[in-house]
Amino acid sequence: MGEFKRILVTGGSGLVGKALQIVVQDEKRQDEDWIFVGSKDANLCDLDATRQLFDKHKPTHVIHLAAMVGGLFHNMSHNLDFLRSNLAMNSNVLQVSHEKGVKKVVSCLSTCIFPDKTTYPIDETMIHNGPPHPSNFGYSYAKRMIDVMNQAYHEQHGCLFTSVVPCNVFGPHDNYNLESSHVIPGLIRRLHDVMEAGGSTFTVLGTGKPLRQFIYSLDLARLFLWVLREYDEVAPIILSVDETAEVSIRxxxxELQKAFDFKGEIVFDTTKADGQYKKTASNAKLRKYLPDFKFTPFAVAVKESVDWYKTNSKTARN
Structure with a gap:
């Protein structure tokens, strides 16, 4: 137990925010007071509204998860909107955190901010080495600027503002909207729909060969808490499973077939594009600090995620 912290979590109703709520409730610490807010509580693109939110809750620490996000095609057609909204949101949160004397801010970035043309594994030193993929350059540059602002606030005002870069996150309370969901919740939703309709064939787009690192949202929440409490670098840190934990889409x-106990056939539609073959991230920096951190086994995390969706499919974000 340390000094008393009053922690404001922006974007608190999303996948990572919900995971943080679960882990924090399990801990039952007496030296921390947590406030989870969502878009209904304040428009963070508005500076005055951001100030009012901070005046209401008076946080000593902030975990900044809020962002304008969307699927591939929404990004491609609205790069300016993603750039302007996220720049405004991030700038306001950091400015008001400085004005109100917040002791520490931990912001959430994304592996999509890394250069489109790069070598693997990617690490924290490579974020600004070249332009991001053109499909989502607005979102990517806005997220990159958090790292730039963190450094500037530290240099000019001594602020401890930092950021984390998770690999692909999944878990309970995910986004299952097929237009904007990521790969795991999208496949969970589609296989669930196939089984509900009594279907015997599950078609997966692409060859199944691409490789990805996936982190369970509850593991990410535990790592977020460590960053909040213990990590005192301004430089970002990648929060990812080990490189050896990379799995193919196949x-x-x-694993989803086992978790659902689906007895039908899986077919890969090889006429559809695979996308990027791999995005391997190094967690060497994280392992330097936490060499013994145990990630939830992938099969266990997938089963828990599937079971959650089966129970909550009517009220989940579909």
Missing amino acids: QLTE
């Missing part, structure tokens, strides 16, 4: 689909 392996993922087979």
Whole structure:
């Protein structure tokens, strides 16, 4: 137990925010007071509204998860909107945190901010080495600027503002909207729909060969808490499973088949594009600090995620 912290979590109703709520409730610490807010509580693109939110809750620490997000095609057609909204949101949160004397801010970035043309594994030193993929350059540059602002606030005012870069996150309370969901919740939703309709064939787009690192949202929440309490660098840190935990989309689909106990056939539609073959991230910096951190086994995390969706499919974000 340390000094008393009053922690404001922006974007608190999303996948990572919900995971943080679960982990914090399990801990039952007496030296921390947590406030989770969502878009209904304040428009963070508005500076005055951001100030009012901070005046209401008076946080000593902030976990900044809020962002304008969307699927591939929404990004491609609205890069300016993603750039302007996220720049405004991030700038306001950091400015008001400085004005109100917040002791520490931890912001959430994304591996999509890394250069489109790069070598693997990617690490924290490579974020600004080249332009991001053109499909989502607005979102990516806005997220990159958090790292730039963190450094500037530290240099000019001594602020401890930092950021984390998770690999692909999944878990309970995910986004299952097929237009904007990521791969795991999208496949969970589609296989669930196939089984509900009594279907015997589950078609997966692409060859199933691409490789991805996936982190369970509850593991990410535990790592977020460590960053909040213990990590005192301004430089970002990648929060990812080990490189050896990388799995193919085919392996993922087979785990989902087991978790759902689906007895039908899985078909890969090889006429559809695979996308990027791999995005391997190094967690060497994290392992330097936490060499013994145990990630939830992938099969266990997938089963828990599937079971949660089966129970909550009517009220989940579909």
